Amino acid sequence: MKIVLKGGRILDASQDLDFIGDLIIEDDQIIDIESDVDCSDCDEVYQCKGYWVMPGLIDIHARFNDPGFTHRETISTGTQAAAAGGYTMVGYSPCTNPVIDKPALINHIIDESASPDSGGIYLAPIAMASIGGLHQEIVDLDALKQLGVVAITDDGYPIQDAQFLSKVLRSCSEWDLPFLLDARDEKIAGSGVMHDGAWSSVLGLKGIPALAEEIMVARAALMALHTECQVHVMHISTAGSVQLIRKAKMMGAPISAEVTPYHLILTEDRIGEFDSNYKMMPPLRSPRDRDALLEGLVDGTIDAITSNHTPYANYEVDVPFEDAPFGGIGFETTLASILTHIYRENHLSELELVRKLSYAPANILNLEGSSFMPGETPFAQVCVVDPDVEWTYDVNRSFSKGRNAPFHGEEFKGKCVLTFSGGEVYRDKHFDPTRHVINMQSIMI
Amino acid sequence: MKRDLIAIRYLPEDYLETLLHLTHDFRNRYTNRIELPSLERTNLGLLFSSVSRRTKSSFHQAANLIGCNVVEYSPNMDWKIRGESLKDAVKTISQELIDILVVRHHSGGAPGYASKYFNGPIINAGDGNHEHPTQAIADAATIYDYFGKIRGLTVTMIGDFSESRVARSSAWMLSKLGAEVRWVGPKNLMPIDYSKLPVTVYAHLDDALKDTDVVYCLRMKNKRIDDRSWGSLPGFIKAFQLNSKRMKLAQDGAIILHAGPVNRGLEIEDVLVDSENFLMGKQIEYGLFARSASIYWSTQKAVEDDVLLKVANSN
Numbered sequence: 001m002k003i004v005l006k007g008g009r010i011l012d013a014s015q016d017l018d019f020i021g022d023l024i025i026e027d028d029q030i031i032d033i034e035s036d037v038d039c040s041d042c043d044e045v046y047q048c049k050g051y052w053v054m055p056g057l058i059d060i061h062a063r064f065n066d067p068g069f070t071h072r073e074t075i076s077t078g079t080q081a082a083a084a085g086g087y088t089m090v091g092y093s094p095c096t097n098p099v100i101d102k103p104a105l106i107n108h109i110i111d112e113s114a115s116p117d118s119g120g121i122y123l124a125p126i127a128m129a130s131i132g133g134l135h136q137e138i139v140d141l142d143a144l145k146q147l148g149v150v151a152i153t154d155d156g157y158p159i160q161d162a163q164f165l166s167k168v169l170r171s172c173s174e175w176d177l178p179f180l181l182d183a184r185d186e187k188i189a190g191s192g193v194m195h196d197g198a199w200s201s202v203l204g205l206k207g208i209p210a211l212a213e214e215i216m217v218a219r220a221a222l223m224a225l226h227t228e229c230q231v232h233v234m235h236i237s238t239a240g241s242v243q244l245i246r247k248a249k250m251m252g253a254p255i256s257a258e259v260t261p262y263h264l265i266l267t268e269d270r271i272g273e274f275d276s277n278y279k280m281m282p283p284l285r286s287p288r289d290r291d292a293l294l295e296g297l298v299d300g301t302i303d304a305i306t307s308n309h310t311p312y313a314n315y316e317v318d319v320p321f322e323d324a325p326f327g328g329i330g331f332e333t334t335l336a337s338i339l340t341h342i343y344r345e346n347h348l349s350e351l352e353l354v355r356k357l358s359y360a361p362a363n364i365l366n367l368e369g370s371s372f373m374p375g376e377t378p379f380a381q382v383c384v385v386d387p388d389v390e391w392t393y394d395v396n397r398s399f400s401k402g403r404n405a406p407f408h409g410e411e412f413k414g415k416c417v418l419t420f421s422g423g424e425v426y427r428d429k430h431f432d433p434t435r436h437v438i439n440m441q442s443i444m445i
Numbered sequence: 446m447k448r449d450l451i452a453i454r455y456l457p458e459d460y461l462e463t464l465l466h467l468t469h470d471f472r473n474r475y476t477n478r479i480e481l482p483s484l485e486r487t488n489l490g491l492l493f494s495s496v497s498r499r500t501k502s503s504f505h506q507a508a509n510l511i512g513c514n515v516v517e518y519s520p521n522m523d524w525k526i527r528g529e530s531l532k533d534a535v536k537t538i539s540q541e542l543i544d545i546l547v548v549r550h551h552s553g554g555a556p557g558y559a560s561k562y563f564n565g566p567i568i569n570a571g572d573g574n575h576e577h578p579t580q581a582i583a584d585a586a587t588i589y590d591y592f593g594k595i596r597g598l599t600v601t602m603i604g605d606f607s608e609s610r611v612a613r614s615s616a617w618m619l620s621k622l623g624a625e626v627r628w629v630g631p632k633n634l635m636p637i638d639y640s641k642l643p644v645t646v647y648a649h650l651d652d653a654l655k656d657t658d659v660v661y662c663l664r665m666k667n668k669r670i671d672d673r674s675w676g677s678l679p680g681f682i683k684a685f686q687l688n689s690k691r692m693k694l695a696q697d698g699a700i701i702l703h704a705g706p707v708n709r710g711l712e713i714e715d716v717l718v719d720s721e722n723f724l725m726g727k728q729i730e731y732g733l734f735a736r737s738a739s740i741y742w743s744t745q746k747a748v749e750d751d752v753l754l755k756v757a758n759s760n
Contacts (some may be wrong), residue, residue, distance in 0.1 A: 204609075387613065
């Protein structure tokens with residue numbers, strides 16, 4: 001089976017490629033990229049003129065909620081949403097019930113990832129740092145690594161005890177696993193529900209100070225220096241965190257950071273009259289923080305953009321603000337929102353966008369996925385983008401079970417229209433079917 | 446369109462003036478034994494999901510004064526125990542012939558949320574640390590009663606602002622009606638960023654009291670007395686207690702307000718509580734009429750009943 005994606009703009013950050021050409025996939029492997037290939041012996045041709053053809057997006061971590069919370073998302077619904085958003089590989093957050101801390105649970109993820117349920121999307125297993133997320137006993141890193149765990153984290157269960165964290169980081173360094181840090185001092189964050197600032201003062205809501213994040217980023221930066229563990233700070237949200245990461249990198253700390261589209265685009269005032277769709281963790285911050293995040297993204301301080309996909313069922317979100325859970329779904333809107341608000345406003349080039357959404361995440365998780373170099377990836381992973389299509393996001397049509405969507409009703413310009421992953425093809429309704437040509441001759445033979 | 450009373454913050458000034466004048470009119474009528482307008486056959490629900498010291502009985506009495514039937518939905522009712530969502534509780538109440546619903550809730554924004562699922566007007570009786578609109582109307586009415594105006598007055602509020610819905614509502618009310626509002630208190634009990642609030646924040650009580658017409662002492666909450674991780678009580682008393690000596694810094698004839706209950710000798714010196722300038726009693730009385738006026742206003746009759754408005758405006 002030979003498929004050609006013809007005449008698109010090839011964007012591959014791993015090789016700094018940006019040219020108009022053809023991508024050839026044969027038997028689920030990328031065979032070649034050429035400027036103008038002869039398609040007479042191809043089975044299928046996708047006319048990609050005007051489209052961008054780039055490696056599939058890679059999400060460092062997202063919540064699928066299986067096991068334990070499948071009323072919010074399942075592997076089937078989550079991977080469909082991921083494919084619709086252009087993702088081909090997703091770090092599987094261990095923030096489930098029970099938390100993913102044992103080989104048996106990792107095997108569950110691996111089995112599910114290989115099953116038809118996952119629609120060809122590769123789920124990269126991530127393990128919780130401690131048994132039960134209780135910060136008492138470090139998980140069996142040797143066994144987990146052998147099974148294919150790509151990273152260790154404290155996602156949803158931020159480690160408060162500095163001594164325990166330093167031991168975790170030392171162990172991660174020993175097993176050569178990156179640590180994904182949930183930077184939150186729970187005492188300082190307290191029972192806060194939004195950014196501690198001008199709007200929390202108006203609404204009378206308890207605030208989560210920027211300090212709750214920054215103190216943990218500073219601590220982790222020092223620990224990365226001392227333990228030589230690769231520390232990746234998840235979803236940073238404050239100007240101070242950007243400065244700290246920048247300084248830590250200058251000091252030679254093995255540290256990286258990511259940001260979500262929500263924190264890059266939205267600010268605290270979006271909560272308006274207690275709209276629980278904008279209740280996030282970390283919270284949406286001030287315009288000053290947002291500007292600093294953008295600056296950090298552009299200058300390379302922030303390496304990657306993640307969806308931080310955190311689904312909740314409608315009945316869990318349809319409650320007064322203070323009673324609502326934190327988080328928003330993001331698979332289907334991350335690329336579109338970044339295209340609309342960051343790329344269109346000339347903050348990132350096309351190739352930089354691919355770097356932040358695919359190549360850097362792959363590097364952080366040591367995944368082979370973000371390249372068109374033949375033989376570089378385990379299977380063909382491609383995201384085809386129509387950068388000009390205008391559309392409106394409607395959460396009620398989402399593949400995800402989650403209904404907490406900060407971008408519900410938002411108008412976007414640009415969208416993933418085709419995703420190739422693990423032998424499966426996702427075709428968006430905005431993809432013009434006449435662009436798909438099946439070579440009848442080759443089928444007859 | 447139904448008319449909710451959720452937050453003073455976003456009510457237009459003319460609504461606030463109507464509410465203020467209605468409150469006065471109701472009190473004058475009651476004092477002069479003139480009949481109050483009646484909302485006969487109107488069913489008022491009181492949905493109180495968190496503890497209320499006096500507001501609930503004040504609403505009950507306020508409803509009685511204008512002839513409403515009152516149904517109480519208190520925290521020990523089934524909906525709370527069974528973990529029913531606020532959405533379902535409000536939808537259930539809608540089916541019980543309730544025309545107006547008064548909501549107190551531990552969560553800021555809950556009355557606005559409840560309004561999505563209730564056909565009639567919602568009146569906020571205090572939501573989290575957000576607002577307490579009828580208290581603000583009562584405070585404004587008390588000040589108006591004494592000075593005959595609000596515009597141009599200076600109001601200094603003292604104490605614990607971090608968890609005070611009264612301070613927020615009254616600050617919006619008084620500033621929208623033309624007063625200058627000052628806040629002063631210990632740093633740990635002040636909001637971190639007051640740039641979107643209609644107040645000027647002072648570091649020192651003595652500076653804040655200068656030329657003040659109204660001094661508003663906020664109650665020190667019990668939990669602040671039990672958990673003093675915010676600071677020391679003697680330190681607070683020294684820096685922020687309102688006492689007779691400090692009152693001399695304010696304008697001659699300045700009045701003192703307090704939403705009660707008072708901690709004598711803590712936020713305010715004992716002797717000031719018994720002074721004639723201490724108008725908490727008036728606030729309670731006006732609180733009653735402010736609630737009657739709010740209920741009446743929410744039915745939109747205040748606009749339809751032109752005669753009443755004329756009476757109100759002439760006061």
